[in-house]
Amino acid sequence: MGASALAAGAGIGLRAPHYGEVARTRPPLAFLEVHSENFFGDGGPALAVLEGLRADYALSFHGVGLSLGSADPLDERHLLRLAALVRRFEPALVSEHLSWSSFGGIHANDLLPLPRTREAVDHAAGRIARVQDRLKRRILVENVSCYLELGEPALAEWEFVDAVVRRAGCALLLDVNNIHVNAANLGFDARAWLASVDPALVAEYHLAGHERGERGLVDTHAAPVAPEVWALFREAVARIGPRPALIERDACIPPLQELLAEAAQAEAILEASRERAEAPA
């Protein structure tokens, strides 16, 4: 169950402006990923769209609101809604972010970086394990973008992510753009990140666009995937292997054709890697 059920092909993040066109035209894609919270309602048109697509597409539910790393108690309502959604749609993948969003009951509704300490490893891993128990399946957690260090880091980012994923027994959703953004902002080598990843832990890639802000790179999901991120993705696939790969756009959403063109570009990179793997030595 879970990651193994999904082919290592390219998919797109399905957002409301494209519901109608995707339902009508059924573009060939390995999977569709949606934000879980957009389907937390009791009924209505969004859920109807997803029901209409599930026969033709593998689905991936990507959560943005569970606040996995928060010191607050896990939000039971949120978890119940997610569990009900997962039971109903039986998605190929369920993922969340290795971050926190809330404290004292107040939500930032943003993906905030965790301090890279042993304490945070234990805390996040314990919560991920509890979510997996509740959902009765393995989930993926994504490495997030960072613009600052929270507290005094005891671990490099790749060590932190690796420790959490191993301790929790979950899988890693490797966001290639976030590695690039963090390398630029925090001053490390993106290749060192990639070189340290255990390929056995990686179950999906994310590809998104960033923009240059006053203080460095900002992970906006509002632009096409940058050439440097494509290059890093090629290296990741060469080292780690092909996995489901997602084109993610959350703002300034372009015509569907532009996302499909980026998905085709990702598909070509995955395809080349599969061919290399199959070629006789």
Next chain:
Amino acid sequence: MSALARLQREFMAGLAGEEAGAIAIHRGNVRSARHDALAATYPVVRRLVGDAFFRALALRYGEAHPSRSGDLHLYGEALAAFVADDPFARALPYLADVARLEWACHEALHAADAPPLDALALARVPPGRQHAIRFLLHPSVRLLACGHPVAALREANQPERDGTPDRTEGADRVCVWRDASGVRVRRMEPHAWEFVRALAAGASLGEAIEGFADGGPLLARLGAEGIIAGFTPGEAPA
């Protein structure tokens, strides 16, 4: 308190503050997430006050009513009450009612689905038992009584309209619900609105229809439009 909790408490305080630096990127994210959630739920309020005022309103609202869930669809419920007390928004006395209407539309959009009324089963109820029928409204139905012509204001501020309402005076009783075409907003005559409200409160047909000369056409319309979505036959006579 753990070191993790302490760091998170400090960071949340920093987000609410004004400190510059990298934290300002996150502060911007928080504000735009809240603004965008409100803008999605309250397009007519936004159009009535303009983008700049709405952005400032979203900021004030966010400080008074910060988000309490990772699901932003739950955010913004108190905007009508906030607008009613907001010294800057008070210049538009109808704004709070428009906000109430838009929250009702938002709830209706995400309410549970229900199959349509089984008209054949309804027709089989013997005439002597009809008064005992209890109708079930579609789960999306929301009823509002507003002191301003909110239905006309909403209609006039749809994207294809120029914003001039057909009516500027009057109190609207409104029924909001969802059908296959989406969210519907219907201004109702007071007696029809009271009838639907009685059904919503669980009255039997006999109780709700008291005082009507002929409730048949109204019932047929409510069934055909999907406002009534089911019924229970009621108790058999003793």
